[in-house]
Amino acid sequence: MxxxxxxxxxxxxxxxxxxxxxxxxxxxxxxxxxxxxxxxxxxxxxxxxxxxxxxxxxxxxxxxxxxxxxxxxxxxxxxxxxxxxxxxxxxxxxxxxxxxxxxxxxxxxxxxxxxxxxxxxxxxxxxxxxxxxxxxxxxxxxxxxxxxxxxxxxxxxxxxxxxxxxxxxxxxxxxxxxxxxxxxxxxxxxxxxxxxxxxxxGYAEDMALARNLTPDQARAGGVLFVLPDAAWARRVSGVYANDLATAHPARAHALLTRSPKGHYVVSVRAPLNRRSGADELCRQFDTGGGRKAAAGINVLPEADIPAFASAFFTAYPDN
Structure with missing residues (x-):
C-alpha cells in the first residue's frame, strides 16, 4: 500500500x-x-x-x-x-x-x-x-x-x-x-x-471580521491580538497573521485564538524585513514549533499568556 x-x-x-x-x-x-x-x-x-x-x-x-x-x-x-x-x-x-x-x-x-x-x-x-x-x-x-x-x-x-x-x-x-x-x-x-x-x-467574509479586531498589546516591534472562541476566528488566524505581516513588514505579529477546549492556539509571524526568530520563540513553549519566519504553539494555557507576551516582545523589541 x-x-x-x-x-x-x-x-x-x-x-x-x-x-x-x-x-x-x-x-x-x-x-x-x-x-x-x-x-x-x-x-x-x-x-x-x-x-x-x-x-x-x-x-x-x-x-x-x-x-x-x-x-x-x-x-x-x-x-x-x-x-x-x-x-x-x-x-x-x-x-x-x-x-x-x-x-x-x-x-x-x-x-x-x-x-x-x-x-x-x-x-x-x-x-x-x-x-x-x-x-x-x-x-x-x-x-x-x-x-x-x-x-x-x-x-x-x-x-x-x-x-x-x-x-x-x-x-x-x-x-x-x-x-x-x-x-x-x-x-x-x-x-x-x-x-x-x-x-x-468564506475567506472574504472571515477576513472582514478579522480586520475589525483591535490588538490587545501593540508596540513598535510587535503587535499581539487575542481572537475569540469562534469558528471564523480559528479559520482566519493564520491567513490574517500573513495579511498583517505583509501590510506591516517591519514588525512582528502574534495571534492567540481561543480553542473550544479552553487553551489558546498561537500563530507568530516574524517581520518580513528580517524573517527570523519565530521558531525559536515558539519552541520555548510545549507544543511550539515551526519555521524561522512563521511558527506557532498548538496548546498555550491561558495562564501562560503573560509569559508568552513577555517572550514575544523580548524576541521582537522596539527598534
Missing amino acids: IYDAFNGDADGICALHQMRLAEPAESTLVTGVKRDIGLLRRIDAHAGDEVLALDIAVEKNAAALAALLDRGVKVRWFDHHHPGDLPTHPNFHATIDTAAEVCTSLLVDRHLAGAWRPWAVAAAFGDNLHAAARLAAEPLEYREDQLDALRELGECLNYNGYGDSPEDLHFHPADLYRALHPYTDPFAFMAESGVFRTLRA
Missing part, C-alpha cells in the same frame, strides 16, 4: 498534487487541520509499503517514523520545518530545507524540475513567500493578473487548513485535495470549481 501523509494547508496539498501528477498512484490519504502534523502514528504500514510525507516536521513524527522504518516501510520526506535529528536508514530518503524563503511545494518543484510549477507558485504565495513565488514564476512569464490569481488561490487553500478540528473547516483537506487533483491547470480549477468559489467567499 501507499500512504500520502500531508499537511492540510496550501503547501501540503500543492506538494502532494505535484507529486501525484508526476507519479500517479492509488494511495491512502492521511491529513487533517494544519496543526495536526503528528500524522505517521495514524499509519499502519508494513514491509513493502510506502509512505510519502509532505510538509510535516520529522521531529513531531520521530517515534512513529522509527517504528515504520523498523517494519521495513519505505519513507520519502519533503519538508521545510525544523527536523530535529534525522534517522539514518536505507529506507528513509529526506529532502529538508529550512531556509526562510523555501516551502515544501518549492522543494517538490525542484525535485520535479519545474514540471508543475504553477502549483508551487500558488503554494508559495499561500505560505506568504511572495518574493519566492514571484521568483519561481519568472520562467512562466505570467501577467500580473495571473500572479494575482495564483496568490488568491494559495491564500484560499491555506485559509481552509486552519481550525481546531475538521468541523471548523469548509472542506476536510483530503476532500479539498480530491476536488483539486483532477485539474492540471490551477486557472481552470479557479474558473470551474464550486469548491474554490466557496473558499473565496
